[in-house]
Amino acid sequence: MFEHELRVRYAETDQMGVVYYANYFVYFEAARTEHLRKLGISYSKLEKMGFFLPVVEAYCRYKKPARYEDTLRIRAWIGEVKRRTFKYHYEVIRDNELLAIGHTVHAFLSSEMKLIEIPEWIRKILEKER
Amino acid sequence: MFEHELRVRYAETDQMGVVYYANYFVYFEAARTEHLRKLGISYSKLEKMGFFLPVVEAYCRYKKPARYEDTLRIRAWIGEVKRRTFKYHYEVIRDNELLAIGHTVHAFLSSEMKLIEIPEWIRKILEKER
Amino acid sequence: MFEHELRVRYAETDQMGVVYYANYFVYFEAARTEHLRKLGISYSKLEKMGFFLPVVEAYCRYKKPARYEDTLRIRAWIGEVKRRTFKYHYEVIRDNELLAIGHTVHAFLSSEMKLIEIPEWIRKILEKER
Amino acid sequence: MFEHELRVRYAETDQMGVVYYANYFVYFEAARTEHLRKLGISYSKLEKMGFFLPVVEAYCRYKKPARYEDTLRIRAWIGEVKRRTFKYHYEVIRDNELLAIGHTVHAFLSSEMKLIEIPEWIRKILEKER
Numbered sequence: 303m304f305e306h307e308l309r310v311r312y313a314e315t316d317q318m319g320v321v322y323y324a325n326y327f328v329y330f331e332a333a334r335t336e337h338l339r340k341l342g343i344s345y346s347k348l349e350k351m352g353f354f355l356p357v358v359e360a361y362c363r364y365k366k367p368a369r370y371e372d373t374l375r376i377r378a379w380i381g382e383v384k385r386r387t388f389k390y391h392y393e394v395i396r397d398n399e400l401l402a403i404g405h406t407v408h409a410f411l412s413s414e415m416k417l418i419e420i421p422e423w424i425r426k427i428l429e430k431e432r
Numbered sequence: 433m434f435e436h437e438l439r440v441r442y443a444e445t446d447q448m449g450v451v452y453y454a455n456y457f458v459y460f461e462a463a464r465t466e467h468l469r470k471l472g473i474s475y476s477k478l479e480k481m482g483f484f485l486p487v488v489e490a491y492c493r494y495k496k497p498a499r500y501e502d503t504l505r506i507r508a509w510i511g512e513v514k515r516r517t518f519k520y521h522y523e524v525i526r527d528n529e530l531l532a533i534g535h536t537v538h539a540f541l542s543s544e545m546k547l548i549e550i551p552e553w554i555r556k557i558l559e560k561e562r
Numbered sequence: 563m564f565e566h567e568l569r570v571r572y573a574e575t576d577q578m579g580v581v582y583y584a585n586y587f588v589y590f591e592a593a594r595t596e597h598l599r600k601l602g603i604s605y606s607k608l609e610k611m612g613f614f615l616p617v618v619e620a621y622c623r624y625k626k627p628a629r630y631e632d633t634l635r636i637r638a639w640i641g642e643v644k645r646r647t648f649k650y651h652y653e654v655i656r657d658n659e660l661l662a663i664g665h666t667v668h669a670f671l672s673s674e675m676k677l678i679e680i681p682e683w684i685r686k687i688l689e690k691e692r
Numbered sequence: 693m694f695e696h697e698l699r700v701r702y703a704e705t706d707q708m709g710v711v712y713y714a715n716y717f718v719y720f721e722a723a724r725t726e727h728l729r730k731l732g733i734s735y736s737k738l739e740k741m742g743f744f745l746p747v748v749e750a751y752c753r754y755k756k757p758a759r760y761e762d763t764l765r766i767r768a769w770i771g772e773v774k775r776r777t778f779k780y781h782y783e784v785i786r787d788n789e790l791l792a793i794g795h796t797v798h799a800f801l802s803s804e805m806k807l808i809e810i811p812e813w814i815r816k817i818l819e820k821e822r
Contacts, residue, residue, distance in 0.1 A: 356453075
């Protein structure tokens with residue numbers, strides 16, 4: 303199970319004294335990027351090749367708040383892989399507590415920003431990892 | 433139908449040249465706050481009274497990208513009101529195009545950060561607005 | 563004197579209960595963009611023409627904290643215009659209180675991201691506004 | 693020399709394809725926090741003791757842009773320590789390139805948000821580290 307560890311920054315808190323809800327999606331992205339890089343799919347390189355993977359759907363369910371200076375582990379794994387989209391799942395963990403769960407769905411775009419099928423070599427990597 | 437208008441800031445874009453996906457949740461919050469204020473429920477005042485309304489669930493579906501300097505209208509309306517939580521729905525519009533839809537679910541917390549029932553006077557306002 | 567009005571978002575606060583210090587630079591950018599647009603220099607259009615105006619220097623002095631739901635007026639005016647760079651000054655005002663002052667210095671880059679001289683038609687607009 | 697390493701997130705880029713200028717101040721804060729923790733001054737604990745260290749001045753000079761997925765090292769060290777304020781200096785490094793330099797000045801506030809003298813035990817730590 304892939305885990306990305308990060309420390310909560312002051313910038314990410316709000317005046318309720320907890321991590322602002324939109325920032326969990328930033329954490330998801332950080333974990334997803336690191337996971338893809340580990341699989342040999344650097345997102346920077348994908349963009350240089352002319353592929354873009356915009357988020358078409360995002361969801362998070364918040365169970366317990368994360369706080370400043372917390373060390374969080376963001377678990378990320380690949381879900382369903384369709385012809386033109388694929389799904390990522392996430393869990394946010396502090397020590398052994400589950401703070402939040404979520405998912406994102408990603409489309410594949412060409413450099414002209416048109417929806418395309420997932421290239422075969424990437425599909426193989428994604429499906430192998432599921 | 434309540435609408436909050438805003439202009440996309442450079443800070444809110446990413447290197448894909450569009451608004452970063454997590455920022456839609458910031459836009460939702462801006463619209464929700466303005467809507468609640470219009471209903472006579474200033475969120476600042478709620479916090480001073482000892483109530484907190486954390487997000488327990490957030491969702492967004494992205495249809496078309498918003499871009500820098502776009503003028504966006506964020507529609508916000510109240511959905512289901514339960515004993516301890518209530519729902520907000522959103523649409524992000526540019527001109528007559530629907531760019532994104534989403535929702536958030538909010539809990540009611542006391543100043544000790546305990547889940548409580550929605551106070552009667554607030555429930556009345558929320559239900560009347562539905 | 564140009565002023566851009568904005569309302570502080572919850573996202574922009576931190577757990578000290580005030581606006582996080584880096585967000586003043588986002589406010590500066592929002593005011594600068596609106597000011598340039600008013601002068602007939604839409605930053606989106608500049609980028610489409612192949613010009614980029616990155617910040618090469620940024621400064622802010624914080625006097626009093628801005629808070630959630632505050633209505634702030636961001637004053638912005640053009641300072642020194644050199645061959646390749648120009649300066650913007652800012653004040654952050656709430657009611658009649660001065661909360662912060664700052665400045666940014668901007669370079670002019672070509673589409674190849676090379677430092678160039680400020681185009682004559684833009685220089686004229688900037689200098690006239692000083 | 694203390695260095696905090698971080699990877700640039702997609703969220704931190706803007707449509708110029710580089711890190712948005714305000715985010716360097718977030719990086720400064722991340723480095724400062726880790727440095728203080730290493731010195732035995734956890735900022736979370738300081739706040740629980742009733743001390744706040746707001747930024748009263750912030751400066752950054754940008755030399756070369758940082759980009760998505762870059763690994764950056766943020767150097768942080770303590771500058772002048774006065775009765776009520778102290779200074780932090782920063783450098784942002786990628787490989788052996790200096791991308792940016794900056795500083796912040798911090799005041800000491802009591803839990804009533806009043807300016808106070810730096811407590812003796814903290815002054816000792818800060819001055820020893822200079």
